[in-house]
Amino acid sequence: xxxxxxxxxxxxxxxxxxxxxxxxxxxxxxxxxxxxxxxxxxxxxxxxxxxxxxxxxxxxxxxxxxxxxxxxxxxxxxxxxxxxxxxxxxxxxxxxxxxxxxxxxxxxxxxxxxxxxxxxxxxxxxxxxxxxxxxxxxxxxxxxxxxxxxxxxxxxxxxxxxxxxxxxxxxxxxxxxxxxxxxxxxxxxxxxxxxxxxxxxxxxxxxxxxxxxxxxxxxxxxxxxxxxxxxxxxxxxxxxxxxxxxxxxxxxxxxxxxxxxxxxxxxxxxxxxxxxxxxxxxxxxxxxxxxxxxxxxxxxxxxxxxxxxxxxxxxxxxxxxxxxxxxxxxxxxxxxxxxxxxxxxxxxxxxxxxxxx
Amino acid sequence: xxxxxxxxxxxxxxxxxxxxxxxxxxxxxxxxxxxxxxxxxxxxxxxxxxxxxxxxxxxxxxxxxxxxxxxxxxxxxxxxxxxxxxxxxxxxxxxxxxxxxxxxxxxxxxxxxxxxxxxxxxxxxxxxxxxxxxxxxxxxxxxxxxxxxxxxxxxxxxxxxxxxxxxxxxxxxxxxxxxxxxxxxxxxxxxxxxxxxxxxxxxxxxxxxxxxxxxxxxxxxxxxxxxxxxxxxxxxxxxxxxxxxxxxxxxxxxxxxxxxxxxxxxxxxxxxxxxxxxxxxxxxxxxxxxxxxxxxxxxxxxxxxxxxxxxxxxxxxxxxxxxxxxxxxxxxxxxxxx
Numbered sequence: 001x002x003x004x005x006x007x008x009x010x011x012x013x014x015x016x017x018x019x020x021x022x023x024x025x026x027x028x029x030x031x032x033x034x035x036x037x038x039x040x041x042x043x044x045x046x047x048x049x050x051x052x053x054x055x056x057x058x059x060x061x062x063x064x065x066x067x068x069x070x071x072x073x074x075x076x077x078x079x080x081x082x083x084x085x086x087x088x089x090x091x092x093x094x095x096x097x098x099x100x101x102x103x104x105x106x107x108x109x110x111x112x113x114x115x116x117x118x119x120x121x122x123x124x125x126x127x128x129x130x131x132x133x134x135x136x137x138x139x140x141x142x143x144x145x146x147x148x149x150x151x152x153x154x155x156x157x158x159x160x161x162x163x164x165x166x167x168x169x170x171x172x173x174x175x176x177x178x179x180x181x182x183x184x185x186x187x188x189x190x191x192x193x194x195x196x197x198x199x200x201x202x203x204x205x206x207x208x209x210x211x212x213x214x215x216x217x218x219x220x221x222x223x224x225x226x227x228x229x230x231x232x233x234x235x236x237x238x239x240x241x242x243x244x245x246x247x248x249x250x251x252x253x254x255x256x257x258x259x260x261x262x263x264x265x266x267x268x269x270x271x272x273x274x275x276x277x278x279x280x281x282x283x284x285x286x287x288x289x290x291x292x293x294x295x296x297x298x299x300x301x302x303x304x305x306x307x308x309x310x311x312x313x314x315x316x317x318x319x320x321x322x323x324x325x326x327x328x329x330x331x332x333x334x335x336x337x338x339x340x341x342x343x344x345x346x347x348x349x350x351x352x353x354x355x356x357x
Numbered sequence: 358x359x360x361x362x363x364x365x366x367x368x369x370x371x372x373x374x375x376x377x378x379x380x381x382x383x384x385x386x387x388x389x390x391x392x393x394x395x396x397x398x399x400x401x402x403x404x405x406x407x408x409x410x411x412x413x414x415x416x417x418x419x420x421x422x423x424x425x426x427x428x429x430x431x432x433x434x435x436x437x438x439x440x441x442x443x444x445x446x447x448x449x450x451x452x453x454x455x456x457x458x459x460x461x462x463x464x465x466x467x468x469x470x471x472x473x474x475x476x477x478x479x480x481x482x483x484x485x486x487x488x489x490x491x492x493x494x495x496x497x498x499x500x501x502x503x504x505x506x507x508x509x510x511x512x513x514x515x516x517x518x519x520x521x522x523x524x525x526x527x528x529x530x531x532x533x534x535x536x537x538x539x540x541x542x543x544x545x546x547x548x549x550x551x552x553x554x555x556x557x558x559x560x561x562x563x564x565x566x567x568x569x570x571x572x573x574x575x576x577x578x579x580x581x582x583x584x585x586x587x588x589x590x591x592x593x594x595x596x597x598x599x600x601x602x603x604x605x606x607x608x609x610x611x612x613x614x615x616x617x618x619x620x621x622x623x624x625x626x627x628x629x630x631x632x633x634x635x636x637x638x639x640x641x642x643x644x645x646x647x648x649x650x651x652x653x654x655x656x657x658x659x660x661x662x663x664x665x666x667x668x669x670x671x672x673x674x675x676x677x678x679x680x681x682x683x684x685x686x687x688x689x690x691x692x693x694x695x
Binding site: 097111159172276277278282316324329 | 386387388390420421422423424426427540543567570571572573574575577578579582586587602610623625628693
């Protein structure tokens, strides 16, 4: 993987098909150059999984089944995007799964206990989520500790706080139902509604997922901030030397994960009306997995925003495809692991073949 | 006077901001629902015993944030308050860690221990240590077939298999043909026993479906997916209240005709039974398990009593909650004690 180790400031990996007069890559055919892009491998992997289940599980061919798979993928995918950006920036966040629940709990309890319009809770939850991200980023930059330790700490803190505060405030370990409160219907329309396309019921989160993915791709490839992300993930020292605001970039990336946690948290709250405080544990690994499958390097400096979209889709496809195919549920997790490993290996093989010679 | 001017102006702006904030917040208050609509919820209380203060440890295999265990704990706390008992609650889903928690209760020389036996073998040694230290031990919730072998005095709970069997019979009465049993935690023995129990008595066909219990959107998608693959499914059996409520959404989304039944209650669930979204729930009365376990230790210490005569377990379930009796239970569920 040495090709990613060069200083990324001036040459973010594969920024677009335009500049190719480097002298080393120009002779390579278009197909191979395309295959070398981080998202192409996962795209092929996702297609392979899709075709596999289209053949083995007839119900998947139905449009509404695909909508269901896309819904599951979107709730993973919306979080996988900021997690991927953070990972390109050289860090990762173990607290992302429980942070989703923290956000949902904050919004629910605040509006319920103070009998406020739910939007008050929604805004407060956004502030809390961004603050958690800021805390993670600030502590990381300030102490220089690895993100594994910092976010493992936040993960445990949030897990405990979720439980203890919910119990303290509501007297139970789940929040109260807020579905009859003012503003609920508007918030539900934004975060958890659905609409019909050709007789198929599509969830709004799928739309948001694609919008966020487009936005993230644009930021990553076309803005100065996008270059900063590649730079701090590639080599922090040289990035700083050429004037990249490393501290700002890292903290803002963690806050971006906070934003994602808020969004998914609001979806959970407004589609299920109540939240159990023990949820969310383990989800962080699924977000990270979707980003890694999507071609983001665990060591930072390389990746894309569109890759994790396919990564999340692959996850949703495998998880529901197993059910559609009607396989023995005892093997569920083993199937999931095998399919994912298989997809990642295809991904890796495609990239190796493409970048060889 | 002049130099006070800036300060008073600052004061004025602070007041203005506070006033504005108050106004904004007041404007945002919800006219329906919320805390103001909630009735004052007080737990059951029955006076207080004048017996000497004693300490009892309750050690469970609860995983954090589960509504079910919260109700067990509330029952235990109510009994402790009534009996002048100091209750030490601790829990760990890992059996080895749970054994360590029992050991620390022994080290603290408590007057009694109530323990769940999700993995009886792991607790065997530590329970015999408690007996050697002359500390009475009772069991609750899980371990109905093991408690006597381990030498516990009494047991309070439901036989998960028996509860499953009862639910299976109920499905037969409802004329169900094909059911799916939704397991929110793959490999959990109690949950497996419930599904197995249903399988034993249910005359139709039933299969298990594993879902990721820590991620509700995924639970919803998976149940929807299952219902889509098989339109013959006419009953979804959930093993916990929050998952039953999610299953109702899945049924709607899949356009399925399936009905939903569940194990265990919470305050949302009684409302759903009342509305007819959920057909019935098997209630093992977790509050009663916590309450009786603690109360029994008080009775033993102060009067030498054994509930169940030291021979038979005291069964707290399966009790059915459906449209016919949900009204009486609803108000207790709202308090979080049913």
